[in-house]
Amino acid sequence: MFLKNLLVLTSAAILFAPAIGHTEPVVKDGTPRYVETDLIPEFNSITEGQPLHLAITQKHTPGWHTYWKNPGDSGETTSIEWTLPKDFKAGDIIYPAPETQPTGPLVNFGFGHDETLLTSVDVPKVIADDHVTLTAKISWLVCHDVCVPEMKEITLNLPVIKDGTAPVANQPEIFTAARAAIPVPKPWQGMLEEQNQALTIKFQLDEDGQKMLAGAKDFFFFPEEWGIILNAESQNIRVENNQLIVELRRDTRPLSDIQTLNAVLTFVSEKGDKESVALSIPVTAKAVTAPVAVPPTSTTPPEPTSFVQAIFLALLGGLILNLMPCVFPVLSLKALSLVKMSEKEQKHANLHGLLYTAGILVCFGSIAGLLIALQMAGQQIGWGFQLQNPIVILLLSYLLFTMALNLSGFFEIKSGPLANIGHKLASKHGYKGTFFTGVLATIVATPCTAPFMATAMGYALTQPPYVALTVFMALGLGLALPYLMLCFIPALRKSLPKPGAWMETFRQFMSFPLFASVAWLIWVYAQQVDGGYGTILGLSGLILIAFGIWIARHEPRRQPWKTGIHALSISSIILAFMIAGFSHTDATQTKAEKESSVPHISFSTTEMDTLIAGNDPIFVDMTASWCITCQVNERVAIYTDATQSLFKQKNVQYVVGDWTNQNPEITAYLNHYGRNGVPLYVFYGGRDATTGQRPEPKILPQLLTSGLIADVINGEE
Structure with missing residues (x-):
């Protein structure tokens, strides 16, 4: 189950809560457990075809x-790993209504009293054997001031009824009580709205719901999905005008991740009984994309109040896009290519302008149409949505890198849609290239956002599709307008510098804004694909692109070398695209990466024996990713500059034992110190130079501060 590390980082206050003494575990089957678990079938036998x-x-x-x-x-959460006969299928676990389990500033959902969970196994209609064996490996995490993963394997051997005999009930009172504790599903129609980091849900109560909630109090809303609400924030839940209104503070997980928000509502009825209901709310596109009000500032353009104002802002934003480092080289070189056109070639110039504009509008229309369609389908996306995909980012960096190499003079594009960058456009054969240069200008503009664009786009995406498309077309027209005006107005072309050798120098100079754009895109890619690993992947792709182009320039005239060079060039390009194709987003940071910034030694029995045989002091940190106390202690006490400086000053060897997964050596170490869970912190003082002996190891409290660690290491405790 997902552990919310971001919330863990804000949990330092837990360290100052009073520690609660251990309660001894119950010894069951020779194993100490804090939760005594059993698996009970509803009947003492299995009936064919009956769950x-x-x-x-x-x-x-x-x-x-x-x-x-x-x-x-x-x-x-609790989980079950089943071993079942053929054609038997296990069902989900059905939970009773949970309770809040506050832990410092955090709030967890679970059970602190005796509870019964329900599950089921689907039975086939025909069973060949007279007896059936079912084995369940039940695992759970139990926490107090420490967390202990526990597990129990239970095997049931049940006879199969085939003669129609009624099965005998097994402890029916347990099942009656368990079913009564399951939240009652209610068909109340709900409407969900997200705005200003708040989530408001309104349920229309039927007559039964109005009676049930009359005079109710102590409401709490438990979502079944993690990351939707801030669990520790107060909830405003009330009944007004035959509506149940639930107001919650939003967490960071997008609502677009889920199609339906399922939840349990607990409350105390007017009679004083604790009750619960199960609710379900569809997550619609409207709920996901509800506009968020932004407080106006002196630098924020006014929100458009009319269609005309939105069109104006879109045109202005498109014009400014031409100054962006991704776009300016394309525009400037296209503009300079008009220098050699005479007034007699005005028709050609006009046609080039129209085709360039058409290329931009077609590309803008395609991107806008896809964006609008995805938003109507419920996706929470906006302008530049395609850049959230690392494959697109890397392919775009390849494109800009290739263009930059071309402009720098590394190679020439003699044909194709890029041929007109920096070349004469007067010939009729350049028309197709001009159209695709407009497409290219739009593609390279997508990473950029100009002033006024956000206001126009925000207006567009709240309007019907035809209005939204019109605003996007205005943005595209703004991008095309400078070149379009140069093509249609000869006087503007005359204001351009006269042709000369400087044009080649300027062309090469324009490669550097593109190289800078490539560097930025690789940085973005590295944020999406696992940090340094992503940087290596991105740079490797660029090297393969450059190598493929370079070797193609050195094409021999004779076979078979000519075919071999062709194959090598194409293979390099294909390999670069394969790197992009296999890219995947990984915004999370692994525990190993987190620890890599802190010098440490990974725990093992052999390593510990070696260190203890030495003279240096040793600090042992037994931890796990799912241990909330461990994570907080590491961030507010162990990983701090003060503690790390002290470790370095005193030459303390910092040993980390990660118990996230089962590790027999760590388990044995914990047992040696009378523990069966983490955290455990043990300090071994340095060997005395006179006696040659180490002092007895010191077990630190499970809630740490930097000062406490310093006191132990300095011998003050």
């Missing part, structure tokens, strides 16, 4: 809790 319902009973040691299907700000 088998099962209860998972969990008895908690006082003060300890387990987790709901959405564990909240941290934790991990």
Whole structure:
């Protein structure tokens, strides 16, 4: 289950909460457990074709809790790994209504009392055997001031009823109570709206709902999906005018990630009974893309109040786009190519202007149409949405890199749609190239956003499709307008410098804004694809592009070398595109990466034996990714500059044991110190130079501060 590390980072206050003493675990089957779990079938036998319902009973040691299907700000839900006969299929776990489990500034969702979960197994209509064996490996995380992963494997051997005999119920009171605790589904129609980092849900109550919620209090809304709301923020839930109104603070996960928001609402009825209902709200495109009001500032253009104003702002934004480093080289070279045109060639100039504009408008229309269609389908995207895909980013960097190499004189494009960059456009054979140069200008403009564009685009995307497309076309027209005016107005062309050798120098100079744009795109790509790994991938792709072009320039005249060079050039280009094709977004940072910035030694028994045999002091940190206390301690106490400087000054060897996954050596180490969970912090003082002995190891508290670590290392505690 997903552990919300960002919320963990804000949890330093937990370190100053009073520590709660350990409650001894229950020893069951020779294994200490904080949750006593059992798996009970509803009947003592299996009937062919009838599902088998099962209860998972969990008895908690006082003060300890387990987790709901959405564990909240941290934790991990209960899971079952089944081993079933052929054609048997396991169902989902059905949970009772959860409770909030506050942990410092965080709020988790789970159970701190004895609870019963339900599940089922679908049984085939024909079973060959007289008995069936079902094995369930049940895993859960139980937490107090530490978190302990627990597991129990349970095997059921049940007879199969084939003669129509009625099955015998097994502890029916458990199933009756468990079903009564399941939230009651309600068909209340809901409407969801997101605005200003707030989520408002309004349910229209039917007559039964009005009676149920009359006089109710102590409401709490539990979403089944993580990351939708800030769990620790207060919830404003009330009944008004036959409506249930739920006002929540939004978290960072986009609503577009889910199609339906399922949730449980708990409350105390007018009679004082604790009750719960299950609710479901479709996440519509309107809910996802609800406009967010932005407080006006002196630098923010006024929000368009009319269609005409939106068109004006779009034109202005398109004009300014021409000054962006991605676009300016294309425009300037296209403009300079008009220098040699005489007044007698005005018709050719006009046609070039129209074709360049057509290329821009066609490309803008295609991007805008796709954007509008995706938004109507419920996607939360905006201008430049394609740049959220690392494949597009890398391909765009390839394109700009190739253009920059061409402008710098590294190679010449003698034919194709790019042939007219920096070349004469007067011939009729250049018309097709002019159209595609307009397309190219639009493509290279997509990473840029000019002033006034955001206001125009924001207006467009709240309007009907035909209005939105018109505004986008105005933006494209603004981008095309400077070149269009040069083509249609001879006097403007006369104001351009006279042709000469300086044009080649200027052409080469224009490659540098494109190289700068490539550097920026590679940086963006590295943010999307795993940091330094993404940088290596992106640069490797650029090297392959350059190599493929370079080797093609050195084409021999004789076979078979000519074919071999062709194949090598094409292979380099294909390999570069394969790098782009296999790119995938990875915005998260792995634990290993987080730790890489802090010098440490990975725990192993051999490594510990070597260190203990030495003279240096040792600080052992037994941690896990799913351990909330571990993560907080690391960030506010261990990874701080003060602690790391102290480690360096005292030559303390920092050893990290990661128990995120099972590790027998770490388990044995924990058991040696009487622990069966993390965190565990142990400090071994340095060897005394006179006696040659180490002092006894010191076990630190499970809630740390930098000062406490310093006191232990300096011998003050």
